[in-house]
Amino acid sequence: MSPLMPETSHGTAPAAAGIPRRSVLTTAAAAxxxxxxxxxxxxxxxxxxxxxxxxxxxxxxxxxxDRGGTLRIARPPASDAETLDPASALSAYEYLGALYxxxxxxAPDGTVAPDLAESWEPDAKATTWTFRLRRGVTFHDGRAFxxxxxxxxxxxxxxxxxxxxxxxVLSPLVDPGRLRTPDAHTLVVPLKSPHAEFPSxxxxxxxxxxxxxxAGSIGRTGIxxxxxxxxxxxxxxxGRVTAYADHWAGRPVLDAIDFYTxxxxxxxxxxxxxxxxxxxxxxxxxxxxxxxxxxxxxxxIARAENAQWYVLPMLTTxxxxxxxxxxxxxxxxxxxxxxxxAALQGAGTAxxxxxxxxxxxxxxxxxxxxxPEKARHLLKRAGHERLAVDLYTSxxxxxFTPMALAYQESAGRAGIRIRVKTAAADSYYTQxxxxxxxxxTYWYTGRPxxxxxxxxxxxxxxxxxxxxxxxxxxxxxDRARREIDEGRRRExxxxxxxxxxxxxxxxxxxxxxxxxxxxxxVRGYAEHGFEFDYLHIGLxxx
Amino acid sequence: MFSFLLRRxxxxxxxxxxxxxxxxxxVQALPGDVATQVLGRxxxxxxxxxxxxxxxLDQPAWERYADWIKGALHGDFGTSLVTTxxxxxxxxxxxxxxxxxxxxxxxxxxxxxxxxxxVAGLYRDRWPDHLISTVSLVGMSVPEFVVATVxxxxxxxxxxxxxxxxLYGPGAxxxxxxxxxxxxxxxxxxxxxxxxxxxxRTSVIDVMASEYVTxxxxxGLTTWRVVTRHALPSALLPTLHVIALNVAWLVGGVxxxxxxxxxxxxxxxxxxxxxxxxxxxxQAIALISAVVYVxxxxxxxxxxxxLNPKLRTRGGRIR
Numbered sequence: 001m002s003p004l005m006p007e008t009s010h011g012t013a014p015a016a017a018g019i020p021r022r023s024v025l026t027t028a029a030a031a032x033x034x035x036x037x038x039x040x041x042x043x044x045x046x047x048x049x050x051x052x053x054x055x056x057x058x059x060x061x062x063x064x065x066d067r068g069g070t071l072r073i074a075r076p077p078a079s080d081a082e083t084l085d086p087a088s089a090l091s092a093y094e095y096l097g098a099l100y101x102x103x104x105x106x107a108p109d110g111t112v113a114p115d116l117a118e119s120w121e122p123d124a125k126a127t128t129w130t131f132r133l134r135r136g137v138t139f140h141d142g143r144a145f146x147x148x149x150x151x152x153x154x155x156x157x158x159x160x161x162x163x164x165x166x167x168x169v170l171s172p173l174v175d176p177g178r179l180r181t182p183d184a185h186t187l188v189v190p191l192k193s194p195h196a197e198f199p200s201x202x203x204x205x206x207x208x209x210x211x212x213x214x215a216g217s218i219g220r221t222g223i224x225x226x227x228x229x230x231x232x233x234x235x236x237x238x239g240r241v242t243a244y245a246d247h248w249a250g251r252p253v254l255d256a257i258d259f260y261t262x263x264x265x266x267x268x269x270x271x272x273x274x275x276x277x278x279x280x281x282x283x284x285x286x287x288x289x290x291x292x293x294x295x296x297x298x299x300x301i302a303r304a305e306n307a308q309w310y311v312l313p314m315l316t317t318x319x320x321x322x323x324x325x326x327x328x329x330x331x332x333x334x335x336x337x338x339x340x341x342a343a344l345q346g347a348g349t350a351x352x353x354x355x356x357x358x359x360x361x362x363x364x365x366x367x368x369x370x371x372p373e374k375a376r377h378l379l380k381r382a383g384h385e386r387l388a389v390d391l392y393t394s395x396x397x398x399x400f401t402p403m404a405l406a407y408q409e410s411a412g413r414a415g416i417r418i419r420v421k422t423a424a425a426d427s428y429y430t431q432x433x434x435x436x437x438x439x440x441t442y443w444y445t446g447r448p449x450x451x452x453x454x455x456x457x458x459x460x461x462x463x464x465x466x467x468x469x470x471x472x473x474x475x476x477x478d479r480a481r482r483e484i485d486e487g488r489r490r491e492x493x494x495x496x497x498x499x500x501x502x503x504x505x506x507x508x509x510x511x512x513x514x515x516x517x518x519x520x521x522v523r524g525y526a527e528h529g530f531e532f533d534y535l536h537i538g539l540x541x542x
Numbered sequence: 543m544f545s546f547l548l549r550r551x552x553x554x555x556x557x558x559x560x561x562x563x564x565x566x567x568x569v570q571a572l573p574g575d576v577a578t579q580v581l582g583r584x585x586x587x588x589x590x591x592x593x594x595x596x597x598x599l600d601q602p603a604w605e606r607y608a609d610w611i612k613g614a615l616h617g618d619f620g621t622s623l624v625t626t627x628x629x630x631x632x633x634x635x636x637x638x639x640x641x642x643x644x645x646x647x648x649x650x651x652x653x654x655x656x657x658x659x660x661v662a663g664l665y666r667d668r669w670p671d672h673l674i675s676t677v678s679l680v681g682m683s684v685p686e687f688v689v690a691t692v693x694x695x696x697x698x699x700x701x702x703x704x705x706x707x708x709l710y711g712p713g714a715x716x717x718x719x720x721x722x723x724x725x726x727x728x729x730x731x732x733x734x735x736x737x738x739x740x741x742x743r744t745s746v747i748d749v750m751a752s753e754y755v756t757x758x759x760x761x762g763l764t765t766w767r768v769v770t771r772h773a774l775p776s777a778l779l780p781t782l783h784v785i786a787l788n789v790a791w792l793v794g795g796v797x798x799x800x801x802x803x804x805x806x807x808x809x810x811x812x813x814x815x816x817x818x819x820x821x822x823x824x825q826a827i828a829l830i831s832a833v834v835y836v837x838x839x840x841x842x843x844x845x846x847x848x849l850n851p852k853l854r855t856r857g858g859r860i861r
Contacts, residue, residue: 074709079580080624080814089584163592165584235625236814237711260709263814266691267707267804274698274706296699426817429582430574462586 055291056347056515060302065523065538070256074268074277077236077261083219084233086208087157087164093205094259094281095233098241098534099140100208100224103131103150103187104199106446108528110360112199116145116209116225117187126196126484131187137248139211140222140229147181152212154179154189159215166206168462169451173198194482196489200448205530227252227534236261253524253538265398269517272299278519278539284308286398287345290515300520304527306349306357307514310403310442312391312507313465318437320389324503325382331507332368333375333414334407339509342406343399347515351508353501355443355452358511362449362493367501372414379415388417392432392439396425400440403509434465441465445511446529449493453477457500466505473499550843554836558829562614565828566607569821575599576623576819597623603821610822614829620822622815633811633826635712640800640807642719644792646727647734652785655735659742659781664769666747674739681736686795690729690802697725712806719805726799733795734788741784745777752776779846786842790835 075094082092086100104120107113117131137145155176157164173191180188191198201207209225210218222230225248228241242256260277262268269289271277275298285293285301294301314321314330321327336350349358352367379387393404401422408418423432423439432439447455454477455461459469473496480492500506518525523540526533577593578585594600610620619629655678662674681689698706708714708722749755750773758772759765797809804810808827815823 072709080622080818080820081580081626089581089589160588161592163589165586165589168586168588234711234713237713238709261711262707262709262804263810264801264804267802270691270694270698270706270802271709271804274694274702276705276707276709424573427573427579430578430585433583463583 055345056287056294056301058303060300060516060518060525061520061523061540063523063540065253065536065540067253067538068255069539070258071254071279071522071537071539072258072260072277073279073281074260074262074271074283075281076265076268076283077263080236082235084222084230085162085215085219086210087153087162087166087206088219089163089165091206092233092235092239092259094532095222095230095239095241096205096208097226097530097532098228098257099222099226099230100210101137101226102207102209103133103202106200106203106448106529106531108359108526108531110357110448112203112448116150117199120199122196122198122484124484126194126198126482127191129189129191129198131189131199133185133187134248135185137225138246139225140244141211143211144184145209145211145225146184147187148184148212149209150187151179151181152214153207153209156210156215157206162215164206166201166204169201169204169455173201195450196481196484196486197448197450201451203448203530204451228257231256236263249535252535257534269293272517272519275299275519278522279525280517283514283517284397284399284512285515285517287347287515290517293517298520299517302516302518302522302525303347304514304516306359306445306511307527307529308442308512309351309355309357309445309508310343310399310440310510310512311355311465312403312407312438312440312509313434314505314507315434315437315467316469316505317467320382320384320387321437321505323382323384325378326384326387327505328502329375329378329382329384329387329414330411330416331375331501332371332378333416334410334507334509335370336509337370338410339403339406342409343402344510344512348510348512351510353504353506353508354497355456355500355506355508356449356493356497357445360449362490362497364494364497366498375414375416386415386417388419389438390419390421390436392421392423392436394423394425394428394432394440396428397442399442399512404440407507407509434467442512444530446531450477450481453493453496453500457504457506468503468505470499470503473503550840554840557836558832561828561832562611562825565825566604566821569816569819569824570603572816572819574819576821579817579819580624599623607821610825614825619826622823623820624818624823629822629826632712633808633823633830636806636808636811637830639712639714639719639805640796640809642716642723643727643730643796643800643805643807644789646723647730647792648789650727651731651735651738651788654731655738656742656778656781658735659739660746660769660774660777662739662743663746663750663777671743675743678736678739681732682740684733685798686729686733687798687802689732690726690799693725693729694802707804708806709804710806712811714806722803722805726796726803726805729799729802730792730795734792737788738781738784742777742781745780746773749773749777782845783842786838786845790838793831793834 073094078092079090082090084092084095086096101116103115103117104112105115116134116137118134120129120131122129133147133150139145154174156162158167158171158176173195174189175192178190211223227244227247229244231240231242233239239259240256243252243254245251262271265283268280268283272280273296290301293299314327316322331353336352340346340348340350354367356363379385391404393400404420408420411418433441455463457468458477459474476492476496480489483489483492521539521541524536524538576597577590581589581593613620621628622632658674662671665671694706697704704725705722710718755768755773758768796807797812800807800809801813812827
């Protein structure tokens with residue numbers, strides 16, 4: 001009889017607090033992907049032993065782009081109902097940075113930098129923030145940008161109807177009715193409680209500024225102040241943006257960007273190899289595919305350093321992880337260096353269970369050493385001498401399973417038995433994440449330290465994937481928010497990280513470089529966290 | 543003849559209803575509902591509640607299903623829960639794109655495989671037969687997504703003559719899609735043809751060994767005439783069934799191949815709808831697939847009757 005139809009799926013889950021959607025084919029294409037896609041034919045296997053530096057370039061082509069040209073970007077769809085409304089949970093991520101600006105953004109060194117706000121200052125207690133806005137900025141429809149638009153944007157994010165993922169972060173702090181606009185270029189934000197890091201919360205990609213009164217139309221019109229204006233947009237389909245000559249920071253290098261939606265990761269890399277697109281967005285190529293791309297004469301690999309952090313969250317409300325000694329043992333038992341090498345071929349940085357990225361100014365580098373003996377001892381004291389637990393993974397991301405297997409091996413040396421279980425990719429984030437006691441997941445880096453710690457580790461937060469609730473930790477975060485002195489505030493965030501490492505439920509083996517597939521014609525590609533440089537990227541000889 | 547047709551139509555309608563119920567139950571059994579699936583990691587209680595309200599999911603599932611069936615009977619397939627567009631128009635658009643692949647595939651696969659199968663049958667146990675049989679066995683054994691990937695590497699990456707993926711959405715015109723049709727069609731045709739070749743070969747061998755072919759030869763007719771006028775009509779009979787079943791299989795095979803090529807067809811729509819748990823769209827596609835299946839089988843049977851005088855008089859069916 002005829003071949004049976006393999007059951008396939010490309011689970012796309014939205015960018016939870018910035019988890020970009022990645023597409024996966026659970027069976028068919030995953031099998032090919034496991035062979036490294038096209039590597040299936042070149043005979044190189046996923047378990048490459050070559051050093052990454054030799055096989056995959058560390059950065060894209062150097063040099064300056066020519067003026068003009070059209071960049072073609074392949075992207076995964078946010079959903080079939082995606083929208084250009086930046087505040088929405090279903091926003092089409094790649095369009096946002098091209099079409100809009102925020103009040104503030106994150107600089108490569110991790111500090112908050114000006115965008116539409118030129119300067120900002122708190123009052124003496126950090127309970128009121130005043131933003132001085134840039135003059136001479138226009139929206140794509142010619143209207144001048146004023147403080148009314150900035151205030152409207154905040155109200156739009158906080159509106160219940162918008163259901164913005166950033167609303168739970170801002171609503172405890174901002175009362176939309178109390179925003180003040182003393183003049184066209186000043187926005188005053190009174191806070192419900194002091195917050196010395198408040199501007200950093202406005203760097204999130206839900207906080208792009210939209211014109212006043214646009215809530216009903218912004219999802220289709222995409223009218224912003226950004227370097228490109230919308231030419232066309234189809235949800236989960238193709239779209240185009242063209243250079244906005246009157247952009248306040250000058251005209252972008254490119255004439256236009258074409259966005260193409262390709263749900264399947266394999267198909268996305270094929271499009272790049274065939275020269276149909278120039279850049280793969282939100283796509284962390286697995287190492288085998290990256291080697292094939294790097295070997296091609298049309299495309300190469302650029303890196304977004306430490307762009308993702310991988311986690312094995314232990315649900316602290318489920319046995320045996322309710323016991324902090326077990327959690328500590330699970331962390332001491334494994335060697336991050338081993339996982340980094342086995343799962344990423346070294347393309348990243350060891351995490352040592354601290355989720356704050358190494359380039360963040362608040363990052364602390366101290367951590368307990370890998371100590372399997374101490375792990376055994378702790379487990380013995382906790383009465384779990386023969387600890388055996390299930391670890392869930394899926395083909396949602398190509399790194400999950402290699403990471404799970406590497407952890408299994410590493411922790412096995414400390415006597416912990418891990419059973420790796422594979423779940424369906426398409427319901428992984430609705431059925432496994434935050435429901436199973438131990439699983440594999442990842443986040444995109446790029447959240448400022450205050451948002452990161454509050455959103456993922458604070459008791460009761462909707463993204464708290466370990467369900468960890470620690471009063472001392474929460475109090476530290478509150479104290480840090482009230483602390484005006486930057487040095488002391490950093491110290492407090494440092495103490496908070498120490499608590500996450502020592503008591504929390506997140507095993508954070510590593511930060512991973514994103515291996516970004518780009519055409520050899522692309523120049524000036526720069527991306528960190530959720531910041532993509534749309535102004536300076538261009539093409540050479542296109 | 544008429545009563546036979548009537549029986550078949552009633553059975554077909556039963557099949558459609560049953561498949562619709564089965565699909566509904568299967569979707570209910572899947573973890574997660576449309577709101578949580580679409581939001582994924584952002585499925586905070588507030589966001590899910592807002593989206594459910596927006597999608598009108600406050601009624602129980604079976605009630606919504608009953609409404610859908612009522613509408614479907616009047617030719618109204620409702621609206622997609624995710625895109626809020628009418629399902630009928632959306633499915634028709636994707637179906638049209640898939641039809642483009644299907645037509646090219648069937649033309650290639652059927653003509654090519656019948657010719658190859660007959661050649662293999664006539665040259666039984668000689669080198670053309672060995673070659674054709676071996677190649678078709680390989681075609682049978684290799685899954686279509688592997689064939690597709692190899693074709694992409696050969697004709698889009700190494701020698702870039704055809705696009706590796708379709709970059710247009712479902713609204714693309716025939717002119718835009720045409721260059722992208724050949725590789726997916728070839729991938730499907732290779733897998734499909736393998737089965738037809740083997741069937742055609744077997745039946746040609748059977749028929750050529752039969753008494754009436756021997757008689758025809760003894761009458762001094764040329765080989766060409768014997769094959770075309772006496773052997774082929776009987777040899778094609780069993781082959782027709784395999785062709786029909788393979789066309790029905792296309793509905794499934796197309797899902798895998800369309801995904802590899804990012805082709806905006808019914809298979810890709812089915813994948814995303816299942817992932818989104820978008821019931822109205824899944825139901826519409828399931829119905830169409832069932833219709834294709836039933837019609838293909840019916841066509842195979844009617845074709846058999848047309849080619850086999852014995853059956854026409856008895857009104858029976860080959861088993």
